[in-house]
Amino acid sequence: MITQQKIKEIELQAEAIRETIVQMLVAAGSGHTAGPLGMADIFAAFYFYILNHDPKNPQWQERDRLMLSNGHIVPVRYAAMAHAGYFPIEECLTLRKFGSRLQGHPERLRLPGMETTSGPLGSGLGQASGYAYGARMDGSKFRVYCFMSDGEQDAGNTWEAAMFAGANKLSNLTAVIDRNNIQINGMTEDVMPLENLRAKYEAFGWHVLEIDGHNISAIISAVEQAKAIYEKPTLILAHNIPGKGVKEIEFDYRWHGKTPNKEEAARFLAELRTMKGKIQSEHE
Amino acid sequence: MSNNKNILKLAYTRDGFGRALLELGESNPNVVALCADLAESTRMLAFKEKYPERYIELGVAEQNMATVASGLANYGKIPFMASYATFSPGRNNEQIRTTISLNNLGVKIVGSHAGLSVGPDGATHQALEDIALMRVQPNMTVISPCDEEEAYKATLAAAAHPGPVYIRLAREKTPVMTTKETAFEIGKANIMWEADHAPEVVVFATGPLLHNALLAAKELEHAVPVVVINIHTIKPLDADTILKYAKEAGAVVTVEEHQIAGGLGSAVAEVLAAHCPVHMEFVGVQDSFGQSGEPKELIDYYGMAPSHIAAAIRKARARKSA
Numbered sequence: 181m182i183t184q185q186k187i188k189e190i191e192l193q194a195e196a197i198r199e200t201i202v203q204m205l206v207a208a209g210s211g212h213t214a215g216p217l218g219m220a221d222i223f224a225a226f227y228f229y230i231l232n233h234d235p236k237n238p239q240w241q242e243r244d245r246l247m248l249s250n251g252h253i254v255p256v257r258y259a260a261m262a263h264a265g266y267f268p269i270e271e272c273l274t275l276r277k278f279g280s281r282l283q284g285h286p287e288r289l290r291l292p293g294m295e296t297t298s299g300p301l302g303s304g305l306g307q308a309s310g311y312a313y314g315a316r317m318d319g320s321k322f323r324v325y326c327f328m329s330d331g332e333q334d335a336g337n338t339w340e341a342a343m344f345a346g347a348n349k350l351s352n353l354t355a356v357i358d359r360n361n362i363q364i365n366g367m368t369e370d371v372m373p374l375e376n377l378r379a380k381y382e383a384f385g386w387h388v389l390e391i392d393g394h395n396i397s398a399i400i401s402a403v404e405q406a407k408a409i410y411e412k413p414t415l416i417l418a419h420n421i422p423g424k425g426v427k428e429i430e431f432d433y434r435w436h437g438k439t440p441n442k443e444e445a446a447r448f449l450a451e452l453r454t455m456k457g458k459i460q461s462e463h464e
Numbered sequence: 465m466s467n468n469k470n471i472l473k474l475a476y477t478r479d480g481f482g483r484a485l486l487e488l489g490e491s492n493p494n495v496v497a498l499c500a501d502l503a504e505s506t507r508m509l510a511f512k513e514k515y516p517e518r519y520i521e522l523g524v525a526e527q528n529m530a531t532v533a534s535g536l537a538n539y540g541k542i543p544f545m546a547s548y549a550t551f552s553p554g555r556n557n558e559q560i561r562t563t564i565s566l567n568n569l570g571v572k573i574v575g576s577h578a579g580l581s582v583g584p585d586g587a588t589h590q591a592l593e594d595i596a597l598m599r600v601q602p603n604m605t606v607i608s609p610c611d612e613e614e615a616y617k618a619t620l621a622a623a624a625h626p627g628p629v630y631i632r633l634a635r636e637k638t639p640v641m642t643t644k645e646t647a648f649e650i651g652k653a654n655i656m657w658e659a660d661h662a663p664e665v666v667v668f669a670t671g672p673l674l675h676n677a678l679l680a681a682k683e684l685e686h687a688v689p690v691v692v693i694n695i696h697t698i699k700p701l702d703a704d705t706i707l708k709y710a711k712e713a714g715a716v717v718t719v720e721e722h723q724i725a726g727g728l729g730s731a732v733a734e735v736l737a738a739h740c741p742v743h744m745e746f747v748g749v750q751d752s753f754g755q756s757g758e759p760k761e762l763i764d765y766y767g768m769a770p771s772h773i774a775a776a777i778r779k780a781r782a783r784k785s786a
Contacts, residue, residue, distance in 0.1 A: 247535075288538075288567055296538060297567045303559050306528045310535020310543075313520065314496075317541075337559065340528030 182400055190396045193263055194224035195456040198425045199449055200259035200272050206445040208276040214422035214435040216256035218360045222418060223260040225399040235265035238293035244322050245295050245311055249304020250329035251285040258282050266293045302335025304328060305355060309345040312353040326355045331363030334372045345413045346385025353413040354406040360422040362433035381415045393418030425452055474637040478576055480615030481633055482507025485544060488623050489515045495623060496536060498522060498545040500529050506546035506576050530556040533571040534563035542570060542623055549575030549591030557597055564628050565601040572622045577635040579721035580766060581759035590754040596726025598630040599699045605650060606699040608632040610674040611640045614696055617648035625650060636759050638672035653702040657681045659689030665777045666709040667692045669719035670728045673768060677719045680773035688777055698728055703735045710742050715780035719747045719773055743783040745776040
């Protein structure tokens with residue numbers, strides 16, 4: 181059972197990751213803000229509790245594999261990796277710059293620990309399924325995780341992969357959908373309605389769990405439940421707030437694909453630091 | 465090359481692939497086969513029957529086939545994924561680009577039923593752009609075997625090659641021009657015909673259409689001294705051999721069952737324009753789609769018969785003295 185102390189540590193890591201995200205994006209001058217902030221709690225829970233990994237040995241054979249399908253939210257992954265010790269936190273400020281290992285969309289070959297290359301939407305679940313299939317053939321014990329956006333549930337490849345994973349009962353695969361209800365053109369249900377997502381995945385042979393994606397213990401317990409499902413892959417539908425942690429941009433789809441300017445970033449950081457102070461005092 | 469075309473055995477390049485895949489099943493436990501509902505026609509059936517645990521069915525889902533293959537290769541398997549070339553690498557081109565080529569993962573993409581010779585199925589199933597699609601992707605190796613024997617060797621070579629490979633196959637039985645003893649090395653062109661006199665034209669051909677190039681050379685035996693070279697690997701191109709013979713002959717003809725734009729002819733022209741500009745003629749499909757018909761009818765109609773190649777050889781030579 182996870183202790184309250186550990187949950188507090190993870191929450192604090194999530195806030196530190198959010199701060200780094202804002203700093204990275206303002207330095208880069210382009211990129212995506214809402215998705216990375218919204219997924220910070222889940223990335224913190226994975227990199228600081230769930231994943232069996234070794235930041236000093238990113239190629240360790242027994243590590244769990246985390247495949248990020250919606251590559252555009254990669255600043256949150258870079259920030260989580262840096263805070264977990266994969267590379268110096270200062271390197272985050274090279275995001276999207278010439279010569280950086282931190283490409284605008286992630287590339288496996290440039291950064292150890294980046295399990296695959298992604299950006300064009302809809303191709304991550306198939307890759308994760310192939311990985312999980314190969315691992316199961318050899319009886320490998322590690323788990324494969326795939327993070328997706330809700331917007332990329334529009335893509336046909338996603339459903340081809342969902343059908344494949346369900347048909348093959350890939351129980352070593354757990355997918356997480358960042359259900360934040362926004363995509364570039366607006367709200368997902370206005371652009372191309374996705375609901376009933378739960379019923380769709382269940383019909384494709386998946387076990388589906390729904391959680392508040394900002395509740396650390398809910399995230400951890402859903403992942404633990406998924407490990408106990410032996411006949412099916414599991415989907416965790418994480419209900420997230422886009423832009424989480426910065427009130428003035430929360431739920432606003434216009435922040436999907438833009439970055440804060442210096443003044444906005446200063447306000448965002450002040451708010452995030454207040455939140456960090458609140459977490460610290462709440463748990464004391 | 466025999467002087468009498470009638471004694472050449474006919475065989476499917478697909479069978480060469482299937483034969484090699486079966487052997488790889490035995491020799492390499494990491495080899496897996498991915499199929500999109502075309503096991504028999506892509507010649508994966510024997511592998512499926514002998515190694516069912518290493519045969520992965522995707523259904524009619526070529527995009528997913530590419531991404532699942534990428535995942536398998538990322539894990540450490542050697543995936544061969546096969547479909548018709550119009551669907552793979554046609555339909556799933558972006559998945560191949562991002563998850564296989566940019567990732568530099570050793571997926572072997574087998575595109576069958578390439579070219580007009582698919583015949584009665586018509587334009588929708590006649591891949592005429594697959595070489596172009598694959599050769600513009602960094603990290604990708606592109607092989608277009610000329611016959612069953614070469615398809616067999618190409619498949620074995622692809623499995624041993626660490627990076628991604630595209631192998632182009634035909635639907636029809638085609639003449640077997642090479643033997644067990646013919647050398648095959650990725651990126652190394654093979655001389656198939658050399659006139660007794662110093663060559664006046666060099667023909668670079670790829671795929672089963674190489675046979676028509678040889679027939680054209682034979683037809684011109686006493687009229688134009690020709691060298692015919694099999695460019696089985698379009699990428700990486702054997703630039704040394706191409707430049708050596710282009711310099712010697714001073715005129716070049718390229719022959720391929722593919723669009724003129726972006727295929728073998730373009731690849732050869734890129735090398736020659738940079739290092740040794742010579743007169744060039746391009747035999748291939750001239751910016752049009754195919755249609756239903758018998759393979760030979762289509763090859764004749766779209767200008768790739770031995771007579772068309774012979775005319776291109778004469779024209780290339782004439783341009784030198786013009």
